[in-house]
Amino acid sequence: MTKEIDGYVSDLPKGCITETDIYTDKGVLLCPKMTVIDNNMLNKLSNYKGRIKAVVSYAQPPVIDPDLELPDEDESITFDESFKKYAVETLKRIFSDVDDVVALTKGAAEIGEEVYAIIGNSKALCINLEKLKVSDEYTYKHSIDVGTMAAVLAKALGENEHFVRAVTVSGLLHDIGKEKIPSEVINKPARLTKDEYEMIKTHPVYGYKLLMDAELVSEEMRQAILNHHENLDGSGYPRGLTEEYIGKMAQILSIVDVYDALITERSYKSAKSPSQAIEIMFTMSNKFNMAYFKTFLSIINAFPNGTQVLLSTGEVAVVMRQNKSYPLRPVIKILDSQKVINLAHDLRYLSTVILGAA
């Protein structure tokens, strides 16, 4: 739902996203389009007292779907323990000798086939990364997370079977080039020097080169691995490509890779909550394909049942149940009043949004 504002900063609804650039009456850019208007942003903008014109939308359009069905149980994709064990053992083998390209791509293709079998046969198009977790070791967990989320996103975008399989394997192998960079740089628990960062930026090229002669990896998959850190606005690496030169597969990998990195704790950074990660990614909207990103929001379980959340009304609530079609507008119970509200249905709460975990 969009709304035209012809008034003042105070008229901007909390939690909305700007659809147009906002200028001061002197023509100075106040706020670029696709900015999340959260409390911090409102405080920042409130120094300007003049008039503004803007079009804004809500992060999750509060559209009423009369046929909306509430799932009774968590319908997310899950892996059983034997698959997790098998996937980690295979990944360990793959990462132990990345120069054995035949074994490496065969192993990745096998896991990709299993992941595809699980996703292809599942009606669920939703992922709960906690449940998916195959290992505590970052490399294996991240590879599986990226491969699986990329597959589910591609399926949700309506891609064909061939593409979904290919993007799964590309996701599993997207960071394989890191194995060619000293591990003390990759795992450095402190800020990287300029030279170290330059070293990290070569990993997509190493990945591309490693897979150059791999029969099971197509050029489209290699390009996706080479371009998974490119941003649509040209600010990425290694080549600084812009939108028209970055393929669909790389655009998918980029979204799921950044999300997984944000929500994962490493020795040098704390983990963000899913809602914080989404908020951060909204502010990086020039970098991602926003159509894909909006579909991505529908596949991740941003506010799992039981999460305490802060509403734009200032109230704290607990998430009771998910709304499949509106992942950012679940059924909640307000803690103070104990009132249960369906954020996708209740007309009185259409302009209320979840600001994040409480």
Ligand SMILES: [Fe+2]
């Ligand atoms: Fe990477």
